[in-house]
Amino acid sequence: VNNKVVGRGGARGRLRPISGVAALGLAAGLLGACGSSGSSASTSNATLSNANGSSKSSIVIGSTGPLSSPIASFPEVKSAEEAAVDGINASGGILGHKVKLDFCDGKFTVNGELGCFRTLTTDKVAAIVGPLLIASTGIPEYEIAQQSGTAVVGSPAYQPGELQSPVSFPLGAGVPGASYGAVAALLARGDRKIAIFGDANNPAATTFAAFCTQALKAAGLQPVRTVVGNTSSDPTLQATAAKAIEGGVDGILITGAPPSMSKAVPALRSQGYKGAISTVDGALPEPVVKAIGSAGNGMLVTSQSAFADDSQNPAVAKYQAEMKKYAPGAALDSFSIQAWSAVQLFAAVVEQTKATTKAAVLAAFKGLDTPVSVGTIGPYKVVGVTSPITKGYEAAPRIFNQTVQMGTVEDDQFKASGGLVDPFTMLASGK
Amino acid sequence: VDEGTGVISILEFGLIGLATGAIFALIAQGAVLVYRGSGLLNLAQGAFAMVGAYLFFTLHVQQGLPSGLSLAVSVAVCALGGALLHLGILRSMRKSSSLARVVAILAVVVVLQSGAYLIYGQYPKTTTSLISTRTVFLLSGDRLPIAIDALAIIGIAIGLTIALTVLYRYTSAGRLTAAVAESELIVGSLGHSPDVVAALNWGLGSALAGFAGILIAPSIALEPTGLVLLVIPALAAALVGQFKSFPVTLVTALAIGVAESEITKYVSTPGWPDAAPLLVVIAILSVRGDGLPLRSFVLDRLPRVGTGRVRVIPTAIAYVLMIVWVLSSGPDWAAAITTTVSYAIICLSVIVVTGYAGQLSLGQYALAGLAALIAARLALHLPFLAAVVIAVIATAAIGGILGVPALRTRGATLAIVTLGLGGAIVDLFLVNGNYTGGPGGITPPIPHIFGIDLDPFLDPHRYALLFSLWRSLLASQRLTFGVASSGAGSWPCARTSAARQRWGSMSPDRSCTPSPSVRRSLR
Numbered sequence: 018v019n020n021k022v023v024g025r026g027g028a029r030g031r032l033r034p035i036s037g038v039a040a041l042g043l044a045a046g047l048l049g050a051c052g053s054s055g056s057s058a059s060t061s062n063a064t065l066s067n068a069n070g071s072s073k074s075s076i077v078i079g080s081t082g083p084l085s086s087p088i089a090s091f092p093e094v095k096s097a098e099e100a101a102v103d104g105i106n107a108s109g110g111i112l113g114h115k116v117k118l119d120f121c122d123g124k125f126t127v128n129g130e131l132g133c134f135r136t137l138t139t140d141k142v143a144a145i146v147g148p149l150l151i152a153s154t155g156i157p158e159y160e161i162a163q164q165s166g167t168a169v170v171g172s173p174a175y176q177p178g179e180l181q182s183p184v185s186f187p188l189g190a191g192v193p194g195a196s197y198g199a200v201a202a203l204l205a206r207g208d209r210k211i212a213i214f215g216d217a218n219n220p221a222a223t224t225f226a227a228f229c230t231q232a233l234k235a236a237g238l239q240p241v242r243t244v245v246g247n248t249s250s251d252p253t254l255q256a257t258a259a260k261a262i263e264g265g266v267d268g269i270l271i272t273g274a275p276p277s278m279s280k281a282v283p284a285l286r287s288q289g290y291k292g293a294i295s296t297v298d299g300a301l302p303e304p305v306v307k308a309i310g311s312a313g314n315g316m317l318v319t320s321q322s323a324f325a326d327d328s329q330n331p332a333v334a335k336y337q338a339e340m341k342k343y344a345p346g347a348a349l350d351s352f353s354i355q356a357w358s359a360v361q362l363f364a365a366v367v368e369q370t371k372a373t374t375k376a377a378v379l380a381a382f383k384g385l386d387t388p389v390s391v392g393t394i395g396p397y398k399v400v401g402v403t404s405p406i407t408k409g410y411e412a413a414p415r416i417f418n419q420t421v422q423m424g425t426v427e428d429d430q431f432k433a434s435g436g437l438v439d440p441f442t443m444l445a446s447g448k
Numbered sequence: 449v450d451e452g453t454g455v456i457s458i459l460e461f462g463l464i465g466l467a468t469g470a471i472f473a474l475i476a477q478g479a480v481l482v483y484r485g486s487g488l489l490n491l492a493q494g495a496f497a498m499v500g501a502y503l504f505f506t507l508h509v510q511q512g513l514p515s516g517l518s519l520a521v522s523v524a525v526c527a528l529g530g531a532l533l534h535l536g537i538l539r540s541m542r543k544s545s546s547l548a549r550v551v552a553i554l555a556v557v558v559v560l561q562s563g564a565y566l567i568y569g570q571y572p573k574t575t576t577s578l579i580s581t582r583t584v585f586l587l588s589g590d591r592l593p594i595a596i597d598a599l600a601i602i603g604i605a606i607g608l609t610i611a612l613t614v615l616y617r618y619t620s621a622g623r624l625t626a627a628v629a630e631s632e633l634i635v636g637s638l639g640h641s642p643d644v645v646a647a648l649n650w651g652l653g654s655a656l657a658g659f660a661g662i663l664i665a666p667s668i669a670l671e672p673t674g675l676v677l678l679v680i681p682a683l684a685a686a687l688v689g690q691f692k693s694f695p696v697t698l699v700t701a702l703a704i705g706v707a708e709s710e711i712t713k714y715v716s717t718p719g720w721p722d723a724a725p726l727l728v729v730i731a732i733l734s735v736r737g738d739g740l741p742l743r744s745f746v747l748d749r750l751p752r753v754g755t756g757r758v759r760v761i762p763t764a765i766a767y768v769l770m771i772v773w774v775l776s777s778g779p780d781w782a783a784a785i786t787t788t789v790s791y792a793i794i795c796l797s798v799i800v801v802t803g804y805a806g807q808l809s810l811g812q813y814a815l816a817g818l819a820a821l822i823a824a825r826l827a828l829h830l831p832f833l834a835a836v837v838i839a840v841i842a843t844a845a846i847g848g849i850l851g852v853p854a855l856r857t858r859g860a861t862l863a864i865v866t867l868g869l870g871g872a873i874v875d876l877f878l879v880n881g882n883y884t885g886g887p888g889g890i891t892p893p894i895p896h897i898f899g900i901d902l903d904p905f906l907d908p909h910r911y912a913l914l915f916s917l918w919r920s921l922l923a924s925q926r927l928t929f930g931v932a933s934s935g936a937g938s939w940p941c942a943r944t945s946a947a948r949q950r951w952g953s954m955s956p957d958r959s960c961t962p963s964p965s966v967r968r969s970l971r
Contacts, residue, residue: 087565128787131905132780154888157905164906177888217718223881242716247875249677250722252471252668253598255464256709263457263713279572279669287583289590304571308669411888 075115076373078102078363079137080356082149086125094149094356095120096340096347101360103343104335111367116360127153134158138165144378145169147188147359149352155179168379170366171359173321173352175221175299180406180413186382188355188362189321189394190416192221193406194440195297196228197235198319198421199270201440203295204236208268212261213240214281216273217247225272225297227410236444241266246277258284268293272300279308286312293317298324298351298431306429316426319440323393323422324431325354332361332392354393361391395420395437405441456591461713462706463586467598469705470605471668473698474660475682476689477608478653483691484616484629485649486534489864491553493657494679495560500526500658501665501675502564505575515578523658530654531647539643547808550863557676564672577666601663608656609698616694625649629692680871681705683864684729704729719875726868733865734853767916774912782908789915807854808863811870815850817878819843825883827892832902835892 082094102116110116119140121133130153137145138161145167150158155178162169163184172179174191190197203211213229216222226243233240241264246257258281261269271281271294278300285294298320306313318324326349327333336357340349347353366389367373372381386400395418406413420437475493482490500522508518533556541549579597586592616622625645627635632642661675668674681704689697704725711721774785794816801809823839830838853865877883884890895902897914904911 087562087570089570128780128783131783135779156888156891160905217875217879220879220881223886227886244712244716245718247718247722248668248674249680249871249875250708250725251712252468252664252674252678253464255467255598256461256712256721259460259464260712275571276669276671276674279671280667287581287593287595289583289585289593302571304569304573308572308574310574411886 075117076111076367077117077119077140077142078144078146078360079119079121079140079142080145080147080359081121081123081130081133081137082356083125083129083151084122089125089151091149091151091352093344093348093350093353094147096344097336097353097357098147098360100339100343100347101357101364104339105360105364111364112371112373114373116364123148123150123152125152131157131161134161138162138167141375142167143373143375144363146363147171147173147356149173149356150176150179153178156181159185166379167375168382170378170382171355171362173299173355174413174415177411177413180411180415182415184379185415186399186417187415188359189418189420190406190441191321191413192224192297193228193411193413194321194416194419194421195299195319196225196270197232197405197444198423198438198440199225199295199297199317200229200232200236201438201443202317202319202423203268203270203293204238204444206268206293208293209238210241210266211238211268211270212266213243214257214261214269214271214273214285215243215245216277216281217245217249218277219272219274221299222272222274222277224411226270229270231409232440232444240270246273246281248277248280252280254280254284255288257281258288258290261285262288262290262292266290266292268295271296275300275302275305275308278305282309282316283312295319301426301431302350302352303348303429306426313426314428318424318426318431320351320422320424320431321394321418321420322351322355322358323437324424324433325349325351326430327422327424327433329433330392336393358391358393361393362389362397365389365391366397394418395439456587457713458710460592461709463592463594465706465709466602466702467594467705468709469702470598470602471660471664472678472681472685472705473605473701474601474608474664475657475678476685476697476701477605477612477694478656478660479679479683479686480689480691480694480697481612481649481653481656482530483686485625485653486538486646487629488538488549488553489683489691489861490650490653491550491679491683492533492557492560493653493682494676495557496526496530496654496657497661497664497678498564498672498675499529499560499661501575501661501670502568502573503658504662505573505665505670509574509576515576519578519659519662522662523655526658527651527655530657531651533654534647534650535643539646547802550808550810561672561676568672570671572669572671575665575670578663581666595667597663597667601667604663605698605701609694612694621648680864680868681708681726684726684868687733687861687864688729700729718880719872719877722875723872726872730853730865730868733861734855770916771913774909774916777909779908782912783904785912786904786908786915789912789918793915793918807851809866810863811850811866811873814870814873814878815843815847818846818873821877821883821890824885824890824892827895828890832892832895833897 080095080098083090084092084095098118098120102118105111106115119137119142121136123130123133130150133148134145145162148169150172153176155176157178159169159178159182163182166184168184168186169179169182170186171188172185174180174187174189179185179187180191180193200211211233213226215226230240230243242261244257244261246254248254251257254277262285269285269290269292272278273281278296282294293315295317296319298318301313301316301318323330323333325333325336328337333354336354337349339357340347340353366381366385367378369387369389370377370381370385372378382399384400385398388396388398390396397418399417402417404414404416405419406416419439419441421440422433422437423435424431424433426432475497478496479490479493482488482493503522503525504518507513507521508515537552537556538549541552577597579600581595581597583593583595584599586594616625624635624640628640628642628645635642635645664675682701685701685704686697688700689695707725707728708721711724715721770785774782777785794812797812797815798809801807801812819839819842822842823835826835826838850866850869853869854862900910901907902910902914
């Protein structure tokens with residue numbers, strides 16, 4: 018075999034430069050010719066801009082979330098949006114228009130999420146409502162939405178692009194808000210020696226740690242230390258927990274992927290830590306709360322919406338009732354209540370502004386100067402609102418609702434501690 | 449007295465490390481069993497631990513069966529699975545290359561892990577511990593905390609090591625296994641079936657993995673990834689023990705656990721606790737060299753790689769068809785083609801390293817990721833093509849350094865080493881936000897070639913065409929690699945010939961005849 022390779026190499030050696038030059042020439046021509054592809058995209062956009070995003074009888078909204086990935090799927094997002102749409106349609110629709118949901122499976126891949134945004138914008142939806150992006154940064158997706166003039170409403174803002182795009186109107190303050198809330202919850206208890214516990218396997222944990230550090234600085238503090246757990250080298254996370262509490266700390270700020278969270282909290286307790294542990298609701302889906310078990314009792318939790326099990330809140334009670342009626346069996350968690358809330362936000366703004374077309378919806382959100390309330394999130398308006406995060410680790414100029422819900426974990430349930438509060442103001446005022 | 453710098457603090461982290469090391473040891477000893485009986489590195493050891501843990505969870509927690517019965521059934525199913533893996537898949541591949549068998553075992557890992565995701569979902573399950581998980585403090589003042597089950601796992605690992613050492617040194621079954629490890633042919637001529645011995649050891653090793661998984665799962669959370677990945681430090685420990693010595697494997701596993709824990713205490717830079725002990729193990733293996741004479745080495749043959757001759761017309765037709773496909777497809781397909789072609793380019797590197805050089809590397813994707821990281825950072829300051837060229841050269845240099853262990857190790861052993869090195873690259877660079885640009889990643893400027901924009905998101909067709917062309921150009925250069933590495937490709941054959949003489953193989957390997965140049969060099 019080797020002799021054959023060597024023997025035929027000489028002949029190939031003469032051909033290769035010719036084919037290489039030819040290929041380069043062919044490439045240059047094709048890449049140039051492919052400029053027409055870019056033009057056709059522009060033509061396509063022009064067509065899209067003429068579409069009104071609604072038909073005679075229905076308003077189509079688009080959304081996306083991972084449905085079919087075995088590694089990370091959140092079918093409750095689709096279920097909650099369907100429940101919200103069914104509930105709205107059962108009460109007569111929006112301005113007499115029925116609402117239809119065009120949901121695309123993002124598959125927990127960058128290409129999948131990007132493809133969904135392409136599909137939804139070419140499907141001529143009136144807006145993309147409550148999309149859950151967890152594989153991509155959100156930056157290319159929102160570029161596509163911006164290019165097509167489509168508003169993206171009520172996203173949970175886990176990715177940087179969601180807090181930066183001019184067509185983005187996220188549900189709340191996303192990761193920055195939850196981080197500031199987690200810090201404010203500890204400071205409200207009087208904790209001052211605070212460590213941050215991150216997760217090497219979860220990029221969102223890095224963002225959380227950075228915003229927590231920023232929040233502590235806003236309150237005139239520094240974290241005692243930041244540790245990053247890696248389950249490859251520390252499968253029980255005991256060593257990372259011991260490092261986090263070394264020398265004694267009052268409070269721990271923590272987040273991570275589900276496997277990490279389910280080990281880290283028990284590890285902290287088994288290392289003898291008795292202080293407060295503060296986190297965000299996205300890190301505590303129901304199975305993780307159960308896996309943590311009794312070690313999780315008393316944990317502080319912050320969410321950018323009301324808790325899904327806070328039935329004392331009338332809006333949450335409505336959410337629970339619609340989920341029970343239209344999506345029985347779907348998980349009642351932060352992902353589903355935020356998706357449900359996104360549809361309610363879209364419906365409330367359309368009702369208020371009478372905007373039913375794609376262009377009109379975008380304009381309506383841009384010019385929203387009268388606060389809209391849906392009950393599960395704080396009052397929402399756009400005009401005259403200045404984001405509290407305009408510099409620092411990652412600028413987040415698209416924060417229009419700064420409020421969060423704080424509470425604790427008690428017997429595998431989230432218990433709200435009062436109503437929605439503004440953690441940015443709390444930290445700035447030293448409360 | 450101790451604010452994290454004193455002796456007690458060091459002991460605390462050491463104790464945690466011992467518990468972690470004992471977990472690695474439980475997985476590693478099963479891998480040693482399998483190797484001693486069959487001559488194969490069992491990359492599925494962690495996966496069998498996962499299977500055992502999930503079975504126990506299903507039977508005991510979900511179905512409410514007694515814990516003893518659930519334990520026995522789970523371990524027995526793992527044993528059966530291991531034996532069937534050998535008899536059903538690996539026995540028929542006994543004359544295949546190391547690469548083929550490693551890929552077959554990796555395929556089993558993927559199937560088992562995917563099955564766990566599909567059946568049990570993405571979230572951790574709450575399983576029951578056979579031993580109390582209550583924390584005890586070995587010193588007053590709440591110092592030296594450790595869970596009772598962690599202490600028990602350390603004890604079990606030590607006891608198991610003693611038992612296995614005695615079993616394999618002083619019983620006829622153990623001596624027969626050792627004899628099979630030396631020569632299947634001779635054992636066969638004495639009336640014993642090497643296949644039966646191998647199947648028994650596969651079964652025993654897999655049963656041990658299942659038992660370990662049931663013990664470990666309550667403390668590391670039962671989910672489809674954690675247990676599977678334990679195989680990497682476990683195999684590193686087993687390699688140091690040359691897949692022969694149970695005590696050395698135990699001590700190495702404990703040392704890796706303690707080292708990782710102590711590094712966690714003193715080094716705050718992410719990645720080092722994971723990477724440093726593995727790098728030390730790899731260094732030991734490289735310096736020691738020739739540490740693991742794989743029984744199968746005498747049968748190793750290089751995969752067929754073709755002649756290296758590129759047929760111009762069929763290639764051109766294929767490329768034109770691809771252009772038509774790209775131009776006629778939607779943007780999603782164009783993006784998918786880009787992804788596919790980029791994977792194909794990575795596969796070309798496997799053809800070079802494995803096909804032509806005869807080395808088994810499992811670290812190619814980590815190198816590809818590193819190249820992407822370097823290129824992205826360079827593209828912030830340099831033109832696109834310059835950034836790509838420099839990144840490729842830099843990665844080639846890094847790949848050369850990572851290839852140093854290949855001078856001293858080979859075959860499946862090298863696969864473990866490259867897997868570990870790839871993991872070190874991931875831990876030190878690819879998941880380190882200091883290098884990767886934080887939550888938004890690195891956003892290099894839109895590439896331009898010949899004044900044409902190549903935005904992968906807004907012009908996916910152009911980008912797909914570029915990648916297709918790139919792949920074709922690389923394919924047309926295969927001959928260069930073929931010529932340049934033909935000597936290297938012959939070198940393992942030469943070593944195989946020498947090894948065949950040394951290990952007394954009686955079966956000629958006609959697929960690996962040294963080239964004339966190598967024959968001359970051997971004279």
